Amino acid sequence: MNHLPLIIKREYLTKVKNKSFLIMTILSPVIMIALIAVVAYLSQLNSNSERHISVLDESGVLSPVLEDTENIKYSILEQVSLDEAKQIVEEQENYGLLYVEEHTDANAISKGIKFYSKESPSITLISDLENKLERRLTDLNLEREGVDVKKIKSASIRVAIEQESFEGEKTSKIDSIIKLAFGGAAGYLLFMFIIIYGNMIMRSVIEEKTSRIIEVIISSVKPVQLMLGKIIGTSLAGITQFVIWIVLGGVLLTLVSAIFGLDLMQSQMPQEEIMNQAMNNSDMAMEMQNIMVAFYNLPITNLIFAFILFFIGGYLLYSSLYAAIGAAVDNETDTQQFLLPILMPLILAVYIGIFTVIEDPHGTVSTVFSFIPFTSPVVMLMRIPFGVPIWQQALSLILLLGTFMFTVWFAAKIYRVGILMYGKKPSYKELIKWIKY
Amino acid sequence: MVNLLEAHAVSKKFGDFTALNNVSIAVPKGSIFGLLGPNGAGKTTLIRVINQITMPDTGHVILDNEPLQTHHIKDIGYLPEERGLYKSMKVGEQALYLAQLKGLSKQEAKTRLKYWFDRLEIGDWWNKKIQELSKGMAQKIQFVVTVLHNPKLLIFDEPFSGFDPINANLIKDEILRLKNEGATVIFSTHRMESVEELCDHIALIHQSNKILDGKLTDIKKQFKTNTFEVGIRTNDEAALQKEMADRFVVSPANFKTIEDELKLNVKLSNNASPNDLLRYLTSKGEVSHFVELVPSANDIFIQAVKNS
Numbered sequence: 001m002n003h004l005p006l007i008i009k010r011e012y013l014t015k016v017k018n019k020s021f022l023i024m025t026i027l028s029p030v031i032m033i034a035l036i037a038v039v040a041y042l043s044q045l046n047s048n049s050e051r052h053i054s055v056l057d058e059s060g061v062l063s064p065v066l067e068d069t070e071n072i073k074y075s076i077l078e079q080v081s082l083d084e085a086k087q088i089v090e091e092q093e094n095y096g097l098l099y100v101e102e103h104t105d106a107n108a109i110s111k112g113i114k115f116y117s118k119e120s121p122s123i124t125l126i127s128d129l130e131n132k133l134e135r136r137l138t139d140l141n142l143e144r145e146g147v148d149v150k151k152i153k154s155a156s157i158r159v160a161i162e163q164e165s166f167e168g169e170k171t172s173k174i175d176s177i178i179k180l181a182f183g184g185a186a187g188y189l190l191f192m193f194i195i196i197y198g199n200m201i202m203r204s205v206i207e208e209k210t211s212r213i214i215e216v217i218i219s220s221v222k223p224v225q226l227m228l229g230k231i232i233g234t235s236l237a238g239i240t241q242f243v244i245w246i247v248l249g250g251v252l253l254t255l256v257s258a259i260f261g262l263d264l265m266q267s268q269m270p271q272e273e274i275m276n277q278a279m280n281n282s283d284m285a286m287e288m289q290n291i292m293v294a295f296y297n298l299p300i301t302n303l304i305f306a307f308i309l310f311f312i313g314g315y316l317l318y319s320s321l322y323a324a325i326g327a328a329v330d331n332e333t334d335t336q337q338f339l340l341p342i343l344m345p346l347i348l349a350v351y352i353g354i355f356t357v358i359e360d361p362h363g364t365v366s367t368v369f370s371f372i373p374f375t376s377p378v379v380m381l382m383r384i385p386f387g388v389p390i391w392q393q394a395l396s397l398i399l400l401l402g403t404f405m406f407t408v409w410f411a412a413k414i415y416r417v418g419i420l421m422y423g424k425k426p427s428y429k430e431l432i433k434w435i436k437y
Numbered sequence: 438m439v440n441l442l443e444a445h446a447v448s449k450k451f452g453d454f455t456a457l458n459n460v461s462i463a464v465p466k467g468s469i470f471g472l473l474g475p476n477g478a479g480k481t482t483l484i485r486v487i488n489q490i491t492m493p494d495t496g497h498v499i500l501d502n503e504p505l506q507t508h509h510i511k512d513i514g515y516l517p518e519e520r521g522l523y524k525s526m527k528v529g530e531q532a533l534y535l536a537q538l539k540g541l542s543k544q545e546a547k548t549r550l551k552y553w554f555d556r557l558e559i560g561d562w563w564n565k566k567i568q569e570l571s572k573g574m575a576q577k578i579q580f581v582v583t584v585l586h587n588p589k590l591l592i593f594d595e596p597f598s599g600f601d602p603i604n605a606n607l608i609k610d611e612i613l614r615l616k617n618e619g620a621t622v623i624f625s626t627h628r629m630e631s632v633e634e635l636c637d638h639i640a641l642i643h644q645s646n647k648i649l650d651g652k653l654t655d656i657k658k659q660f661k662t663n664t665f666e667v668g669i670r671t672n673d674e675a676a677l678q679k680e681m682a683d684r685f686v687v688s689p690a691n692f693k694t695i696e697d698e699l700k701l702n703v704k705l706s707n708n709a710s711p712n713d714l715l716r717y718l719t720s721k722g723e724v725s726h727f728v729e730l731v732p733s734a735n736d737i738f739i740q741a742v743k744n745s
Contacts, residue, residue, distance in 0.1 A: 003537075003538055006534070006537055006538065007538075010534050014523070014525070014526060018525070207523075207524075208523075211521040211522065211523060211524050212517075212519045212520055212521030213520070213521045213522050213523055215490070215515075215517040215519055215520065216515070216516075216517060216520060216521075216522075216535065216579070216582070217535075217538065218490050219488040219489075219490060219510070219513070219515040219517070220510055220535070220538035220539050221538055420485075420490070422519065433452050436452070
């Protein structure tokens with residue numbers, strides 16, 4: 001008798017009908033969006049505040065470069081002493097006072113610049129000022145040496161190295177970033193999925209043990225069937241939750257940005273300003289184009305297939321272990337010592353993915369760890385956007401599948417014995433013994 | 438008599454611990470079979486072997502003339518000692534689920550559940566969650582789920598624990614009714630008075646070994662010691678007691694009567710007839726009480742465990 005569909009259905013329905021599941025599913029995206037909106041609103045509030053800075057420039061060469069911007073207004077003070085200037089600034093409740101000592105030599109001037117303020121000033125503001133003044137003073141130095149600054153500016157050249165694989169596939173820096181983002185997102189998604197729904201499986205096994213229904217059930221079905229039904233049913237509930245989150249999140253994001261106008265877009269303005277400083281407008285357009293090209297350059301088909309296969313493989317591998325842990329213990333507090341060895345490789349995988357794949361996606365470390373079954377799902381998913389030979393992917397999958405079979409067998413053994421054991425927390429030694437029962 | 442279930446030389450070890458050592462039992466069709474033994478004797482392991490939850494290391498089990506197979510699951514109804522239900526699931530849904538796991542179709546399960554719920558007057562619990570019910574109420578549901586698929590073999594492990602006397606009686610009557618309708622029952626318990634009341638066959642397991650089995654009446658015959666409880670009225674009790682002590686093996690007896698009389702347990706030699714004793718007694722006084730002492734299941738249990 002095959003009861004698997006029945007078990008899956010029950011597991012799925014009890015999870016989905018559960019009140020806390022419903023609340024989590026609906027509330028999570030709402031909270032997330034609300035959080036994003038609040039953060040966006042707050043950062044906007046911050047950058048919107050106007051800052052008045054008084055400038056007392058005794059050298060007379062620096063004040064011309066200080067042009068008002070949207071958020072910073074400069075007022076140039078003349079014919080006052082430093083003490084008077086400080087008083088004025090305090091009375092007017094200005095943000096601060098920029099003071100430049102009287103020198104003629106650019107090097108000397110650079111050493112005599114001070115910023116007075118009531119509270120310590122924002123770092124970005126200071127470094128912004130420093131940048132501006134540095135450029136001006138450098139130019140002054142150059143001019144004094146008889147160098148034509150205009151010529152230097154027109155002679156300066158930007159280099160963007162075009163990358164191309166031997167197969168003729170073009171890549172660029174943006175390409176790498178897009179690839180990293182894709183790989184990282186896939187790997188991280190798997191990581192989160194394993195932790196959240198692995199725990200859910202574990203709890204549901206423990207629940208069956210503590211409610212003592214387990215023996216009634218396994219007199220009707222094989223423990224392995226029950227375990228697989230649990231894993232699959234819970235996963236389906238998880239996928240349902242994810243899909244709802246994505247849909248709900250998308251809808252809410254559109255709604256919120258519609259209500260608050262372009263607020264969300266505007267909050268990204270400072271970043272764009274920085275980009276603007278680094279490149280002019282035609283570069284921007286190029287860059288946008290590059291992003292699009294990079295996106296189309298991704299091995300999309302490979303990515304989708306690999307994502308599905310590695311996701312399923314990796315998830316089942318870990319969730320069977322979670323089920324085994326649930327069966328081995330009586331309550332959730334006892335799970336800690338068994339969870340650690342499971343979480344270690346998982347966290348290791350994410351770190352390896354983040355640190356070594358960025359550095360060198362085809363280096364020894366990332367290649368090796370993309371074969372080791374416990375880290376391969378995460379690491380391989382992060383590597384694939386950079387183009388991994390099919391044979392490597394296939395080998396890694398075969399290894400993963402083999403290990404998965406082994407862990408399911410192993411977990412089923414533990415599960416079969418563990419679900420009927422009550423009372424004491426087993427040691428690792430006892431777990432090994434159970435395998436022989 | 439035909440046996441519904443036979444276990445042949447079943448052994449099971451857990452690591453170094455032997456849970457069952459060469460245990461064989463035969464459960465006749467239509468009987469109520471008491472599986473007895475102290476805590477940790479191996480009863481539950483044997484029951485789990487019959488339910489195919491645990492695989493025996495050696496030995497095999499025959500059910501209805503066939504080696505035990507997966508499809509036999511639907512022929513067995515099992516109420517474990519450690520029993521429970523999903524706390525947050527509704528009674529009806531849960532009962533349906535468990536019935537379907539036993540191979541009933543959803544429709545069939547619904548019809549039968551309705552019948553049983555009406556019968557036990559628990560129909561209005563259908564939409565309640567288990568956590569809203571008392572322990573005894575939940576036990577009733579478990580009982581219904583166990584018997585719902587009309588199994589040939591019913592296995593009850595301590596079925597009466599958790600029931601109040603009224604409900605325990607109700608369940609007992611249901612078990613007897615099911616037996617009369619043709620079911621065979623294996624009954625594992627410590628409560629000897631229910632063994633006395635229900636079982637016609639027993640097996641006693643002690644420290645992983647079966648130390649006794651057979652028809653309860655046969656076992657009682659085997660364990661009786663030809664001892665009689667005697668009450669006699671006479672003028673000189675002391676003289677009579679002394680005289681009897683010379684002729685028989687006697688010990689003071691303790692039973693309740695309305696008369697004031699001499700009360701003794703008289704043990705006869707194995708081939709002596711009680712009629713001779715009775716004749717002797719009537720010549721000495723007025724016999725008000727004369728009963729053969731038949732060992733209770735409890736006595737047999739204690740004695741067998743002690744002897745082994």
